[in-house]
Amino acid sequence: MSTNRGLVAHHFEDIEQQRDVEAFGMWMFLATEILIFGAVFTAYTVYRLRYAADFEAASSKLNVLIGSINTIVLLTSSLTMVLAVHATRAGRPKMLMICLLLTIFFGLTFFGFKAVEYYEDYEEALVPGLRFDPGEWAERSPPANAGHVQLMLVFYYIMTGLHAVHMIVGIGLLTWLVYRARRGTLTPARYMAVEVVGLYWHFVDIVWIFLLPLLYLAGTHRASDLHF
Amino acid sequence: MSDAIVRGFVPQAKARPPRTPETHYLNVEYGVKSWLLTTDHKRIAILYLIAVTALFLLGGAAATMIRLNLMTPRGELLPADTYNKLFSAHGIIMVWFFLVPVVPTVLGNFILPMMVGARDLAFPKLNLISWYIFTIGGIITLWAILAGGVDTGWTFYTPFSTKAARTNVIPTIIGIFISGFSSILTGLNFIATLHRMRAPGMTWTRMPLFLWSSYATSVILLLATPVLAMALILVGVERAWGIGIFDPDLGGDPILFQHLFWFYSHPVVYVMVLPAMGIVSEIITCFSRKPIFGYIFVAWASVGIAVLGFLVWAHHMFVAGQSVYSAQVFSALSYLVAVPSAIKVFNWTATLYKGSISFETPMLFALGFIALFTMGGLTGLMLAALGVDMHVHDTYFIIAHFHFIMVGGTVMAYMAGLHYWWPKMTGRMYSDFLSKLSALIIFVGFILTFLPQFVLGYLGMPRRYHVYPPEFQILNVMSSAGASILAVGYLLPLIYLIWSLFAGKAAGPNPWGATGLEWQTPSPPPPHNFDETPVVTSGPYEYATEEITDVH
Numbered sequence: 001m002s003t004n005r006g007l008v009a010h011h012f013e014d015i016e017q018q019r020d021v022e023a024f025g026m027w028m029f030l031a032t033e034i035l036i037f038g039a040v041f042t043a044y045t046v047y048r049l050r051y052a053a054d055f056e057a058a059s060s061k062l063n064v065l066i067g068s069i070n071t072i073v074l075l076t077s078s079l080t081m082v083l084a085v086h087a088t089r090a091g092r093p094k095m096l097m098i099c100l101l102l103t104i105f106f107g108l109t110f111f112g113f114k115a116v117e118y119y120e121d122y123e124e125a126l127v128p129g130l131r132f133d134p135g136e137w138a139e140r141s142p143p144a145n146a147g148h149v150q151l152m153l154v155f156y157y158i159m160t161g162l163h164a165v166h167m168i169v170g171i172g173l174l175t176w177l178v179y180r181a182r183r184g185t186l187t188p189a190r191y192m193a194v195e196v197v198g199l200y201w202h203f204v205d206i207v208w209i210f211l212l213p214l215l216y217l218a219g220t221h222r223a224s225d226l227h228f
Numbered sequence: 229m230s231d232a233i234v235r236g237f238v239p240q241a242k243a244r245p246p247r248t249p250e251t252h253y254l255n256v257e258y259g260v261k262s263w264l265l266t267t268d269h270k271r272i273a274i275l276y277l278i279a280v281t282a283l284f285l286l287g288g289a290a291a292t293m294i295r296l297n298l299m300t301p302r303g304e305l306l307p308a309d310t311y312n313k314l315f316s317a318h319g320i321i322m323v324w325f326f327l328v329p330v331v332p333t334v335l336g337n338f339i340l341p342m343m344v345g346a347r348d349l350a351f352p353k354l355n356l357i358s359w360y361i362f363t364i365g366g367i368i369t370l371w372a373i374l375a376g377g378v379d380t381g382w383t384f385y386t387p388f389s390t391k392a393a394r395t396n397v398i399p400t401i402i403g404i405f406i407s408g409f410s411s412i413l414t415g416l417n418f419i420a421t422l423h424r425m426r427a428p429g430m431t432w433t434r435m436p437l438f439l440w441s442s443y444a445t446s447v448i449l450l451l452a453t454p455v456l457a458m459a460l461i462l463v464g465v466e467r468a469w470g471i472g473i474f475d476p477d478l479g480g481d482p483i484l485f486q487h488l489f490w491f492y493s494h495p496v497v498y499v500m501v502l503p504a505m506g507i508v509s510e511i512i513t514c515f516s517r518k519p520i521f522g523y524i525f526v527a528w529a530s531v532g533i534a535v536l537g538f539l540v541w542a543h544h545m546f547v548a549g550q551s552v553y554s555a556q557v558f559s560a561l562s563y564l565v566a567v568p569s570a571i572k573v574f575n576w577t578a579t580l581y582k583g584s585i586s587f588e589t590p591m592l593f594a595l596g597f598i599a600l601f602t603m604g605g606l607t608g609l610m611l612a613a614l615g616v617d618m619h620v621h622d623t624y625f626i627i628a629h630f631h632f633i634m635v636g637g638t639v640m641a642y643m644a645g646l647h648y649w650w651p652k653m654t655g656r657m658y659s660d661f662l663s664k665l666s667a668l669i670i671f672v673g674f675i676l677t678f679l680p681q682f683v684l685g686y687l688g689m690p691r692r693y694h695v696y697p698p699e700f701q702i703l704n705v706m707s708s709a710g711a712s713i714l715a716v717g718y719l720l721p722l723i724y725l726i727w728s729l730f731a732g733k734a735a736g737p738n739p740w741g742a743t744g745l746e747w748q749t750p751s752p753p754p755p756h757n758f759d760e761t762p763v764v765t766s767g768p769y770e771y772a773t774e775e776i777t778d779v780h
C-alpha cells in the first residue's frame with residue numbers, strides 16, 4: 001500500500017498484485033465459459049454423429065455467406081480490440097477512443113447481419129415450432145428425417161443465441177470503457193479494464209470460430225445458395 | 229473452558245483475562261446499509277450465515293412433513309401430489325441453497341482470507357455480488373416452491389420435467405440457474421485469493437488443510453456449475469418452446485440430460501464434503517495437540533478427490549440404459565474415490581493416536597463426522613458395485629447412504645466448524661454444556677433416523693413414494709422418531725448460539741490455543757484482519773511437538 005496510492009485497493013499489497021489478480025480472475029471466468037459452451041457443444045456433437053446425414057441436410061440450408069461475413073467482421077473487431085489495449089498502454093487516448101468505437105461498430109454490424117439471417121431463416125421455414133414444414137424434408141432426395149432436422153435447428157438457435165447474449169454483454173462492457181475513456185480514467189497505469197474486457201471479447205470471437213464449422217460448414221453448399 | 233486441554237502449552241489468552249477489543253468488524257459501522265453494502269468478507273460471511281440458516285430451516289420443515297407422513301403406511305397426512313412437492317422442495321433447498329454454499333460461503337468467506345494472512349478476498353465487491361445473486365436465486369426458487377411448488381424431484385429428469393410435469397419447473401430452474409453464478413463467483417474468488425493473496429512465507433505446503441480442500445472445492449464449483457447451468461437452460465428451452473434437445477419425438481435422448489446433470493451433480497457432492505474434511509483436519513489437530521499425520525497426503529487427497537470426482541458421474545445411471553461397458557468403467561472409477569477418502573480417515577485416526585485429546589464441542593462434532601462419514605463412504609463402495617446397485621437402486625438404501633455423507637458428513641462438520649470459529653466470529657463463548665448436549669443429541673438422532681433406512685432400502689422400499697407396505701412401518705416409525713430428535717439437536721444451537729451473543733463470556737483471541745493466522749487476531753477481528761501483514765515462518769500445525777515426544 002506504499003506506492004500508487006489511490007490506484008491500489010486497500011486489500012492489495014501493490015499494483016502488480018492487483019493487476020495480476022484481475023487478469024487471473026478473467027481467465028478463470030473464461031474457464032467457466034468454456035464449460036458452459038462445452039456442455040452444449042458436447043450435446044450437439046452427440047447428435048451430429050448419431051444423425052449425421054440429417055444434420056448435414058439442415059446445415060446446408062443455413063446461410064453460409066452471412067455466417068462467413070460475420071466471421072470476418074468479428075475477427076476484425078478482435079483486431080481493433082487489441083489495438084485498443086495497445087493504445088491504452090501507450091497512452092494514446094484518441095486512438096483508444098477510435099478503437100473502442102470501431103469494436104462496438106463491428107459488434108453491431110454482426111448483429112445487423114445476424115438479424116437479416118434470422119429473418120431469412122424464418123422466411124425459409126427453418127424455425128421449429130413457429131414456422132417449419134416437415135413434409136418438405138421428407139420429399140427431398142434423399143429424404144431427411146424432419147425430427148432430426150428440427151433437433152439440429154434447435155441447437156442452431158440455442159448456440160447462436162447464447163453467443164449473441166455474450167456479444168450483448170461484450171458491447172455493454174465496451175460502452176462502459178468508452179465512458180471511462182471519455183472521463184480519462186484509462187491510462188497507462190490503469191489499463192487492466194481494457195485488457196480484461198479484451199480477453200472476454202476475444203473469447204466470444206473464438207466461440208464463433210467454433211460455431212461456423214459446427215453449424216454452417218457441416219453440410220454442403222452450392223454457389224447458387226450464396227445470397228443475402 | 230479450556231483449563232485441561234494442554235500439557236506444556238500456555239495459550240496467550242491465559243496471561244490475562246480475555247476481553248473484547250474496542251473496535252472490531254462488527255461495531256466499526258452500524259445500520260442496515262452498512263451491512264447490505266459491505267465488502268468486508270467477514271460481514272458477508274454473516275449475511276450468508278443468516279441466509280443459509282433460514283433456508284436450512286425451510287428445507288428441514290419439508291423434511292419434517294415427509295417424515296410425519298411416513299409414520300403410517302398409507303400416508304394419511306398428505307396427498308400424493310403434496311408429498312411429491314415436499315420431497316422436491318426438500319432436495320432442491322438442501323442441495324443448492326444449503327449444502328453447496330454453506331461451508332464455503334459462511335466459514336470459507338470468514339476464515340479463508342484470515343488463514344492466508346490477507347486483508348480480504350481478491351475480489352471483495354464480487355463477493356458481495358455473489359451474496360446478492362445467491363439471495364435473488366433463493367427468493368425466486370422459494371417463490372416457485374411456495375406458489376404451487378415443483379414435483380420433479382431435485383434432479384429434473386427429462387422428459388418428465390419438460391413434458392409431463394404441470395408444476396413450476398421453469399421458475400425453479402431460473403432460481404437455481406441464477407444461484408449457480410454465486411457458486412461460480414465464490415469459487416473464482418477463492419482460487420484467486422489462494423493463488424495471489426497469500427502472506428509472505430505462506431507457501432503451498434504451509435497452508436492449513438482447510439485451504440487445500442477449499443481450493444479443490446473451488447475448482448469444482450468453477451468447472452462443474454456451468455455444465456449444470458447449460459443443462460438447465462436446455463430443459464427450460466425445451467419446456468418453454470415445446471420443442472427441444474431431449475425430446476424423444478425428434479430423436480432426442482433423455483439420457484443425455486442425465487449425463488449433463490450428473491457431470492455437475494456428482495462432483496458437487498465433493499463441493500459439500502471436501503470443505504467439511506478441511507474443517508475436520510483443522511479441529512482434529514487442534515484438539516489432539518499434534519501436527520496432522522501425513523500433511524502432504526491429506527492435502528493431495530483433496531486434489532485427488534476433486535479430480536476423480538469428475539470421472540465417475542455415470543454411476544448414477546447404472547440402470548438408466550447406458551452401455552454395460554461404460555457402466556463397468558464408471559463402477560471401477562468410483563471405487564478409486566475411496567482411496568483418497570480413506571487416506572484422510574486413516575490420517576485423522578493416526579493424528580489422534582497418542583495425541584493429547586480434549587473433548588471440546590467442536591471435537592465432538594468432528595469425531596461424529598469421522599464415524600458417520602466412514603459409514604457413508606463404505607456404503608458408497610457397496611453402491612459403486614454394479615450388482616449391488618442394481619438391487620438397491622432407487623431405494624431407501626440410497627437415501628440413507630447420501631444422508632450419511634451429506635448430513636452425517638457435511639452438516640456435522642459444519643456444526644464442528646461453526647462451534648470452532650464461533651468465538652472468532654463473535655468474540656463470545658457459548659454454553660459448554662448445551663453445545664456438548666446438542667452434539668450428542670444430533671449424533672443419536674442421526675443414527676436413529678438413517679440407520680433404519682439402510683434396512684428399509686435393502687428390503688426393497690423404494691424412495692419417493694408416499695405410501696408403503698405395512699411391514700415397513702416399524703422401521704419407518706423409528707426413522708421418524710429419530711428425525712424429531714435430530715430436529716431438537718439442530719434447534720438447540722440456534723438458541724444457545726444466539727444467547728451467547730448477549731450473555732456469552734468474552735472469548736479472547738485464541739480460546740482453543742490453536743495455531744493458524746486467524747487466531748493471532750483479536751476476536752472479533754478488526755475490519756482489515758491484520759494491522760501488519762503477517763509473515764509465516766513455519767507449517768500450519770506446530771502444536772508443542774517436543775512435549776509429545778516426551779511420551780515415548
Ligand SMILES: [Cu+2]
Pocket residue numbers: 493494497540541543544
Ligand atoms: Cu455420484
